[in-house]
Amino acid sequence: MSGNPTYGNAFALWCNAAKTPWQAYTRHGFVQGLGDGTLPKSAYLHYLKQDYVFLIHFSRAWGLAAAKADTLDEMKACAATLNTLVNDEMQLHVQTCAQFGISEEQLSNTVEETENLAYTRYVLDAGYSGDFLDLLAALAPCVLGYGEIGARLAQGQASPVYDDWIAAYAGKDYQQACAEVGRLIDHAILSRLGTDYTSTPRWAKLTQRFETATRLEIGFWDMGLRGI
Amino acid sequence: MSGNPTYGNAFALWCNAAKTPWQAYTRHGFVQGLGDGTLPKSAYLHYLKQDYVFLIHFSRAWGLAAAKADTLDEMKACAATLNTLVNDEMQLHVQTCAQFGISEEQLSNTVEETENLAYTRYVLDAGYSGDFLDLLAALAPCVLGYGEIGARLAQGQASPVYDDWIAAYAGKDYQQACAEVGRLIDHAILSRLGTDYTSTPRWAKLTQRFETATRLEIGFWDMGLRGI
Amino acid sequence: MSGNPTYGNAFALWCNAAKTPWQAYTRHGFVQGLGDGTLPKSAYLHYLKQDYVFLIHFSRAWGLAAAKADTLDEMKACAATLNTLVNDEMQLHVQTCAQFGISEEQLSNTVEETENLAYTRYVLDAGYSGDFLDLLAALAPCVLGYGEIGARLAQGQASPVYDDWIAAYAGKDYQQACAEVGRLIDHAILSRLGTDYTSTPRWAKLTQRFETATRLEIGFWDMGLRGI
Amino acid sequence: MSGNPTYGNAFALWCNAAKTPWQAYTRHGFVQGLGDGTLPKSAYLHYLKQDYVFLIHFSRAWGLAAAKADTLDEMKACAATLNTLVNDEMQLHVQTCAQFGISEEQLSNTVEETENLAYTRYVLDAGYSGDFLDLLAALAPCVLGYGEIGARLAQGQASPVYDDWIAAYAGKDYQQACAEVGRLIDHAILSRLGTDYTSTPRWAKLTQRFETATRLEIGFWDMGLRGI
Numbered sequence: 001m002s003g004n005p006t007y008g009n010a011f012a013l014w015c016n017a018a019k020t021p022w023q024a025y026t027r028h029g030f031v032q033g034l035g036d037g038t039l040p041k042s043a044y045l046h047y048l049k050q051d052y053v054f055l056i057h058f059s060r061a062w063g064l065a066a067a068k069a070d071t072l073d074e075m076k077a078c079a080a081t082l083n084t085l086v087n088d089e090m091q092l093h094v095q096t097c098a099q100f101g102i103s104e105e106q107l108s109n110t111v112e113e114t115e116n117l118a119y120t121r122y123v124l125d126a127g128y129s130g131d132f133l134d135l136l137a138a139l140a141p142c143v144l145g146y147g148e149i150g151a152r153l154a155q156g157q158a159s160p161v162y163d164d165w166i167a168a169y170a171g172k173d174y175q176q177a178c179a180e181v182g183r184l185i186d187h188a189i190l191s192r193l194g195t196d197y198t199s200t201p202r203w204a205k206l207t208q209r210f211e212t213a214t215r216l217e218i219g220f221w222d223m224g225l226r227g228i
Numbered sequence: 229m230s231g232n233p234t235y236g237n238a239f240a241l242w243c244n245a246a247k248t249p250w251q252a253y254t255r256h257g258f259v260q261g262l263g264d265g266t267l268p269k270s271a272y273l274h275y276l277k278q279d280y281v282f283l284i285h286f287s288r289a290w291g292l293a294a295a296k297a298d299t300l301d302e303m304k305a306c307a308a309t310l311n312t313l314v315n316d317e318m319q320l321h322v323q324t325c326a327q328f329g330i331s332e333e334q335l336s337n338t339v340e341e342t343e344n345l346a347y348t349r350y351v352l353d354a355g356y357s358g359d360f361l362d363l364l365a366a367l368a369p370c371v372l373g374y375g376e377i378g379a380r381l382a383q384g385q386a387s388p389v390y391d392d393w394i395a396a397y398a399g400k401d402y403q404q405a406c407a408e409v410g411r412l413i414d415h416a417i418l419s420r421l422g423t424d425y426t427s428t429p430r431w432a433k434l435t436q437r438f439e440t441a442t443r444l445e446i447g448f449w450d451m452g453l454r455g456i
Numbered sequence: 457m458s459g460n461p462t463y464g465n466a467f468a469l470w471c472n473a474a475k476t477p478w479q480a481y482t483r484h485g486f487v488q489g490l491g492d493g494t495l496p497k498s499a500y501l502h503y504l505k506q507d508y509v510f511l512i513h514f515s516r517a518w519g520l521a522a523a524k525a526d527t528l529d530e531m532k533a534c535a536a537t538l539n540t541l542v543n544d545e546m547q548l549h550v551q552t553c554a555q556f557g558i559s560e561e562q563l564s565n566t567v568e569e570t571e572n573l574a575y576t577r578y579v580l581d582a583g584y585s586g587d588f589l590d591l592l593a594a595l596a597p598c599v600l601g602y603g604e605i606g607a608r609l610a611q612g613q614a615s616p617v618y619d620d621w622i623a624a625y626a627g628k629d630y631q632q633a634c635a636e637v638g639r640l641i642d643h644a645i646l647s648r649l650g651t652d653y654t655s656t657p658r659w660a661k662l663t664q665r666f667e668t669a670t671r672l673e674i675g676f677w678d679m680g681l682r683g684i
Numbered sequence: 685m686s687g688n689p690t691y692g693n694a695f696a697l698w699c700n701a702a703k704t705p706w707q708a709y710t711r712h713g714f715v716q717g718l719g720d721g722t723l724p725k726s727a728y729l730h731y732l733k734q735d736y737v738f739l740i741h742f743s744r745a746w747g748l749a750a751a752k753a754d755t756l757d758e759m760k761a762c763a764a765t766l767n768t769l770v771n772d773e774m775q776l777h778v779q780t781c782a783q784f785g786i787s788e789e790q791l792s793n794t795v796e797e798t799e800n801l802a803y804t805r806y807v808l809d810a811g812y813s814g815d816f817l818d819l820l821a822a823l824a825p826c827v828l829g830y831g832e833i834g835a836r837l838a839q840g841q842a843s844p845v846y847d848d849w850i851a852a853y854a855g856k857d858y859q860q861a862c863a864e865v866g867r868l869i870d871h872a873i874l875s876r877l878g879t880d881y882t883s884t885p886r887w888a889k890l891t892q893r894f895e896t897a898t899r900l901e902i903g904f905w906d907m908g909l910r911g912i
Contacts, residue, residue, distance in 0.1 A: 205648075
C-alpha cells in the first residue's frame with residue numbers, strides 16, 4: 001500500500017518516484033519492531049523523547065505554512081493543524097510519556113539529536129527559502145508516512161506491545177487528517193502549477209524535496225533504534 | 229486611558245514613548261465618527277472591505293509568530309490567536325459585511341489599498357527580518373489599540389449607529405484577548421532581554437517599531453475616511 | 457517602448473498585461489518633470505532622501521534573493537547586484553546628495569514615508585512568503601522601469617537640469633544590468649515553470665505581483681511630487 | 685589557542701562556554717589528520733565534495749544576513765562576504781577539486797549527506813526564525829573555527845600533504861576575514877543588547893546556538909572521516 005491513494009494524487013506519484021527510500025522508511029526495522037512488539041523499550045522511550053522536540057519544530061512549520069498560504073482556505077487548514085498539534089497532540093504526547101515515567105521536565109530538557117534536527121530544519125528552510133509547495137512536499141513524508149505505517153500495522157497481526165502508537169495513527173481521526181492534508185497538497189499544486197503540473201520543472205524539484213525528506217525520516221528511525 | 233495598564237507594562241511604556249501618534253491613532257476622526265455615529269456609511273463599508281484583506285495578512289503574521297516562537301507556551305498563544313482569527317473571526321466579518329449587502333465574493337475581490345498593504349507588509353517584514361519581539365511590537369498597535377478604542381467608546385455616551393463594532397472590541401472576549409497578548413509581550417521581552425530590558429538598545433528599536441506601526445494605523449483610518 | 461524587449465520576454469509580457477499602470481508609472485508627472493526640467497528642486501531633493509532609505513531595503517531584498525536562489529548562477533547574479541548596490545551605488549547616492557547640500561547624517565535620519573515603506577515591504581514579504589520568482593516579479597518594476605525611463609528620456613530632447621539622473625539610468629552600465637536582470641528572470645521562470653509557463657496559474661500570480669509593485673511605484677512618484 | 689581573542693570578545697566567551705565541544709571540533713581526528721598528513725585521501729575527497737554543497741548553503745546564509753541586517757555597515761560586511769564566497773571562493777574550490785580529478789559536474793551532483801544538511805539548515809533556520817544575532821552565532825563556529833584550526837596547524841610542524849588547505853585558512857586574507865567577522869559580531873551584539881549583554885537571557889540563547897552549531901561541525905568532520 002505504498003502511496004495510499006486516499007492521501008491524494010501527488011502523494012501517490014511522489015511515493016512511486018521515491019520508491020526505494022519510501023520502502024526503507026515505511027518498512028524500517030523500527031517500524032517492524034513496533035508492529036511485532038520486538039522494539040526494545042529503551043529505543044521506544046528514546047524515540048518518544050526526541051519526538052517531543054520534533055513536534056515543536058514540526059508545529060512551527062505549520063505556523064509558517066499559514067504565513068505562506070495563498071488563500072483563506074489554505075490558511076484555515078494550516079491553522080487548524082497547528083492548533084491541534086500544540087494545543088492537543090502535545091498534551092497527549094506528554095501524557096503518553098508520563099505513563100512511561102518520563103516527566104514533562106525531562107521532555108523539555110531533551111538534547112535534540114542530529115537526525116532529528118536535520119529533518120525539521122530541512123523542512124523549515126524548505127518553507128522559508130522556497131514557497132508553500134516546497135514546505136508541503138517536505139512535510140508530507142512525516143504526516144502521510146505515519147498514516148500509511150499506522151494503517152498497515154493495524155491491518156496485520158500486530159503485537160499488543162505498541163498498540164497505543166498503532167491505534168493513534170491507524171485511527172479514524174488521524175486517517176481523516178491525512179486525507180485532508182492530501183487534498184490540501186493536490187489543490188495547492190493544481191492552483192499553482194495547473195493540471196499539467198507533472199510536466200513542469202517545479203514538479204521534479206518537489207519530488208526531490210519529498211525524497212530528501214523521506215531519507216531524513218529514515219535517519220530518524222535509525223536514531224530511534226540507536227536509542228539509549 | 230492611553231497605554232491601558234491591563235494590557236501589560238511594555239504596552240504602557242510604548243504608548244507613552246509614542247504619545248503623539250498614539251493619540252492621533254486612537255482618537256482619529258474615523259474613531260470619533262464611530263463613537264458619535266457621524267461616520268458616513270460609505271466610509272464604514274470601505275473600511276470593512278479593506279479590513280477583510282487586512283485580516284488575512286494579519287492572520288499570516290500570527291502564523292509566522294508561531295514559527296518564530298521560542299517556547300511551547302508562546303506557540304500555544306500564537307496558534308490559538310491564528311486559529312480564532314481564520315476559523316472564527318473571518319466568518320463573523322463575512323456575516324457583518326453580508327448585513328450591509330457586501331457579499332463574500334466582493335470581499336475577496338477587494339483591491340488592497342496602499343495604506344492597508346503598507347501596514348501588514350511592514351508587520352510581516354518586521355517578523356521575517358527581525359525576531360519574535362519585532363513581530364509583536366509591530367502587531368501590538370492593532371491588537372491593543374482596538375481594545376483601547378473599544379473600551380473608551382463603550383464608556384462614553386456612544387451613538388447606537390456603530391454599536392456592533394464597539395461592542396465587539398469592548399466586549400469581554402476581546403478585552404481578555406488583549407490582556408493575554410499584553411502578558412505574552414511582557415513575558416517574551418523579559419525572557420529575552422531580562423528585567424533591565426528598557427536599558428538595552430533592542431528596547432529602543434522595539435519602541436520605534438511600535439511607533440512606526442502606530443503611524444501606519446493612522447494611515448489606515450485616513451484610508452477609511454477617504455472611503456468611496 | 458513599453459516592455460523593452462532587451463530586458464527579456466517575461467518583462468515584455470508583464471508590461472503588456474499591466475499596460476495602464478505601467479504607463480502611469482513610466483510616464484508619471486515626476487518622470488516628465490525630470491525630462492523637461494520642470495520638476496521642482498524641492499521635489500527632487502525629497503525624492504533623493506526617500507530613495508536613500510529605499511535603496512537600503514531594496515538591497516536587503518537582493519540579499520534575500522541570494523538566500524532563495526536555486527542555483528549557483530542565480531546566487532552569483534544576486535550577490536553581484538547586492539554588492540554593487542551597497543558597496544558602490546549607495547556611495548554614489550551619498551555623493552549626489554552631498555552636491556545638493558544633503559549630508560549623510562541627514563540621509564540616515566530620513567523618516568521613511570508610507571509609499572516608500574509600502575513598496576519595499578511588499579517586495580520583501582513577496583520574497584519571504586513566496587519564492588524566488590515572486591521576489592523577482594516584485595523587484596522588476598523598479599530595476600527595469602528605471603532602465604526604460606532613463607533610456608526614453610535620453611532619447612528625447614531632455615532638459616539638462618536633471619541630466620545626471622538621466623545619464624545614470626540611460627548609461628551603458630545600468631542598461632547592461634537591466635539586460636542581465638531580464639535574463640535572470642526569464643531563465644528563472646523557464647527553469648521552474650517550463651517553456652509553457654504562461655499557461656500556469658503561477659504566471660497569472662506573478663503578473664499580479666508585477667502589477668501591484670507597479671502601482672506602488674506610482675505611489676512612490678506621487679510621494680516625490682508631494683515633496684517638501 | 686581556544687577562542688582566539690583576535691576574533692573578538694563574544695567568540696572568546698562562546699568558546700569558553702562550549703569548551704568541550706569546541707575542543708572536540710577543533711582537535712577532531714579529521715583535523716589532526718590534515719595536520720600530520722595521515723588523513724586518507726578518500727576522506728579528504730569526500731570532504732571536498734560535501735564542502736562544495738556546504739558552501740552553497742553557507743553562502744545563502746550570508747545573503748540572508750544582508751536581508752536581516754540593521755545598518756548599512758552590517759549590510760556591507762555581509763554583502764562583501766557573500767560576494768567573495770560565490771564569485772571567488774567557489775571558483776577556487778572548483779579548481780582545487782579539479783586538481784584531484786573531481787569535475788564541476790561531479791561536484792554539483794554530490795548527494796548532500798545528513799550531517800552536512802543538518803548544519804546548514806540549522807544555520808538558515810536560526811536566521812529565518814531568529815534574528816541577525818542568531819544567524820551570526822550559528823555561522824561563527826564555521827568561519828572562526830576554520831581560522832583557529834588553520835592558524836594552529838600552520839604553527840605546528842605540519843606535514844606537507846594537506847599544505848594547501850592549511851595555507852588557505854592560516855593565510856593573511858582568511859585571518860583578516862576572521863578578525864572582521866569577529867568585529868561584526870561584537871558590534872552587532874553591543875548595538876542590540878548593550879554593554880551588559882552577558883547578563884541578558886538572549887546571550888545565554890546565543891551561546892546555546894553557538895554550542896549547537898559547534899556540535900554540528902563535529903558531525904561534519906565525522907562525516908568526512910567516514911568518507912568513501
